Amino acid sequence: MFKYKSPLSRLLEGAGKTEEKDAAESVAPTEETAEPIADFNALRQALAGGNATSETYEESDELMPEEKMPDFAEEAAVETPEDVAEEPVEQPLQEDHQTDTQNVESSPEAPAEDDPVVTLRLGTEDSVGVVDETPEAPTAEAEEPALAAPIEDAAPAEEVAEAAPTPAAAPATDRRARVKTTFLGFERADTHVQDMMESAEPVSKTETAQETFPVGWLVVTAGPGRGASITLTEGLMQIGRNDDQAIQLDFGDTGISRENHAVIAYDPEDRKCYLGHGGKANLVRLNGKPVLSTIALTNGDLIRISETSIRFMSFCDDGFDWRDS
Amino acid sequence: MLATPAYDIALILNQGQRDSQEDAVAARTFDAVDAGYIAVADGMGGHEAGEVASELVINAWRDALDDELDVETLSERSLVDALPLAAMQANASIASHNEEQGLGFNMGSTLLGVLLLGHRVYWISIGDSPFYLFRDGALSQMNEDHSMAPAIDAQVAQGTLTEEQARAHPDRNQLTSVVMGGAIPKVDCPEEPLNLSAADIVVLGSDGLQTLTDSEIQDVLAEHQNALAQDIADALLQAVLAKAKPDQDNLTIAVAKPNKS
Numbered sequence: 001m002f003k004y005k006s007p008l009s010r011l012l013e014g015a016g017k018t019e020e021k022d023a024a025e026s027v028a029p030t031e032e033t034a035e036p037i038a039d040f041n042a043l044r045q046a047l048a049g050g051n052a053t054s055e056t057y058e059e060s061d062e063l064m065p066e067e068k069m070p071d072f073a074e075e076a077a078v079e080t081p082e083d084v085a086e087e088p089v090e091q092p093l094q095e096d097h098q099t100d101t102q103n104v105e106s107s108p109e110a111p112a113e114d115d116p117v118v119t120l121r122l123g124t125e126d127s128v129g130v131v132d133e134t135p136e137a138p139t140a141e142a143e144e145p146a147l148a149a150p151i152e153d154a155a156p157a158e159e160v161a162e163a164a165p166t167p168a169a170a171p172a173t174d175r176r177a178r179v180k181t182t183f184l185g186f187e188r189a190d191t192h193v194q195d196m197m198e199s200a201e202p203v204s205k206t207e208t209a210q211e212t213f214p215v216g217w218l219v220v221t222a223g224p225g226r227g228a229s230i231t232l233t234e235g236l237m238q239i240g241r242n243d244d245q246a247i248q249l250d251f252g253d254t255g256i257s258r259e260n261h262a263v264i265a266y267d268p269e270d271r272k273c274y275l276g277h278g279g280k281a282n283l284v285r286l287n288g289k290p291v292l293s294t295i296a297l298t299n300g301d302l303i304r305i306s307e308t309s310i311r312f313m314s315f316c317d318d319g320f321d322w323r324d325s
Numbered sequence: 326m327l328a329t330p331a332y333d334i335a336l337i338l339n340q341g342q343r344d345s346q347e348d349a350v351a352a353r354t355f356d357a358v359d360a361g362y363i364a365v366a367d368g369m370g371g372h373e374a375g376e377v378a379s380e381l382v383i384n385a386w387r388d389a390l391d392d393e394l395d396v397e398t399l400s401e402r403s404l405v406d407a408l409p410l411a412a413m414q415a416n417a418s419i420a421s422h423n424e425e426q427g428l429g430f431n432m433g434s435t436l437l438g439v440l441l442l443g444h445r446v447y448w449i450s451i452g453d454s455p456f457y458l459f460r461d462g463a464l465s466q467m468n469e470d471h472s473m474a475p476a477i478d479a480q481v482a483q484g485t486l487t488e489e490q491a492r493a494h495p496d497r498n499q500l501t502s503v504v505m506g507g508a509i510p511k512v513d514c515p516e517e518p519l520n521l522s523a524a525d526i527v528v529l530g531s532d533g534l535q536t537l538t539d540s541e542i543q544d545v546l547a548e549h550q551n552a553l554a555q556d557i558a559d560a561l562l563q564a565v566l567a568k569a570k571p572d573q574d575n576l577t578i579a580v581a582k583p584n585k586s
Contacts, residue, residue: 277413281410281413283406283413285516288515288516290408290409290449290514292409292413292512293507293508293509
């Protein structure tokens with residue numbers, strides 16, 4: 001996909017023609033797992049020992065942890081011919097971000113791709129790097145739930161996990177996957193936190209840090225748009241599909257009215273959010289019951305509009321209100 | 326092929342000892358789609374307003390349900406959604422009627438609407454009109470009672486009131502939710518239907534039927550359970566009239582049995 005066409009990828013494609021895809025893609029995951037500093041080291045090494053590449057490449061497919069460095073070596077080596085020290089040194093940083101964002105998105109998509117298994121593998125590894133579940137799923141099942149709970153990426157990772165066992169065609173990719181697996185294997189217990197930290201990076205990127213003064217949130221838990229979240233603020237917020245709606249639910253559920261299907265409003269007096277229907281032709285259910293008048297929302301309430309289920313999470317309540325300070 | 330009606334339904338409306346009939350009832354079967362409905366509305370408000378209110382509620386129900394049921398193939402989802410939408414429509418028409426009458430004009434009505442869909446039974450209930458299921462010799466009230474009665478009966482259970490005191494309690498018929506053009510604090514409208522079996526009997530009423538205790542109603546049903554719906558309904562009416570209650574309220578009785586096929 002277009003995501004793979006990162007500057008570094010293109011660089012690599014130009015250089016290592018035979019393995020271009022593998023190489024291009026492999027860089028992303030590998031680097032992204034490792035911390036930036038590790039990347040630099042890797043790159044430095046790679047730049048230093050550019051020759052070793054092709055052999056390590058093949059062998060490493062079947063080999064385990066130590067091959068990690070050679071990986072970099074090989075890939076970076078591919079770069080070396082074209083670009084000298086400068087470029088690569090800069091790239092890794094960018095790459096980190098790029099690949100990170102990929103992880104989030106590309107992992108679920110990956111299985112769908114027709115492209116060579118290679119691409120498939122990419123998705124796998126990406127998520128491996130970030131979420132850290134894929135490799136463990138087969139190895140240590142016990143740990144998976146614990147991880148799945150805290151990390152939101154759980155869902156994608158599971159999907160990936162399914163994909164992971166299947167392929168394995170491209171040797172190059174195999175190697176990469178293993179590198180990570182074993183890497184995690186070394187310090188499984190501790191890496192959870194570390195991996196969470198790493199996975200947190202892309203999240204902070206996608207969400208623009210704004211002062212929204214939230215009073216609560218809505219999270220779509222089922223139906224079109226599952227996984228989306230919406231910040232609730234003060235004032236009357238209409239729910240509808242149109243883009244002028246404060247709570248826009250335009251994920252493909254056409255059973256939702258264009259505008260004013262339902263409303264949510266925060267009442268600073270009693271520090272509660274209220275849910276009401278938008279008109280006599282629009283039905284919204286709260287915890288299974290039709291909403292016929294304005295009802296106070298409590299944390300965890302389930303709102304259903306058409307085929308879309310939304311969970312309400314409160315922020316402002318008896319314990320906190322923005323007026324407090 | 327001749328379509329046999331899916332349900333045997335009987336309706337009775339009796340004024341009791343009151344000056345006007347404020348109850349309203351409607352039923353219809355849709356044999357093509359194996360469906361039917363019964364709606365009961367118990368109106369309240371002075372100067373004939375109660376009659377208007379119950380009629381508005383029944384009309385809103387019919388408008389909402391007929392549209393969904395007068396079709397070749399029905400959409401169960403939108404049909405089930407039509408129940409609360411009917412209540413909202415009813416509430417809106419009562420609100421606009423109140424507005425036309427000017428300040429301080431008030432009227433309201435209960436709404437008990439039951440939708441029969443094959444063997445599935447959906448309902449919506451706002452107020453205190455009871456919806457009973459008679460199954461295997463036992464009667465149970467399926468819908469919530471939006472009056473003070475449950476709270477008063479709870480006091481009996483706690484021992485703070487005698488059964489006698491509870492039955493005569495002045496607040497017993499005080500409603501906690503009603504369709505009156507304003508906020509509707511409580512609505513009973515389960516998403517999951519009740520599954521009807523062939524021998525079940527469904528009984529709807531206005532609270533005038535509750536001149537009989539639940540166990541008295543159960544006795545009547547047990548005795549006539551194999552009779553036609555109209556005979557069962559009539560037996561219930563006779564039982565109420567036999568009580569000769571001096572201030573007998575308006576009385577609505579609706580009985581439905583699935584037709585054996």
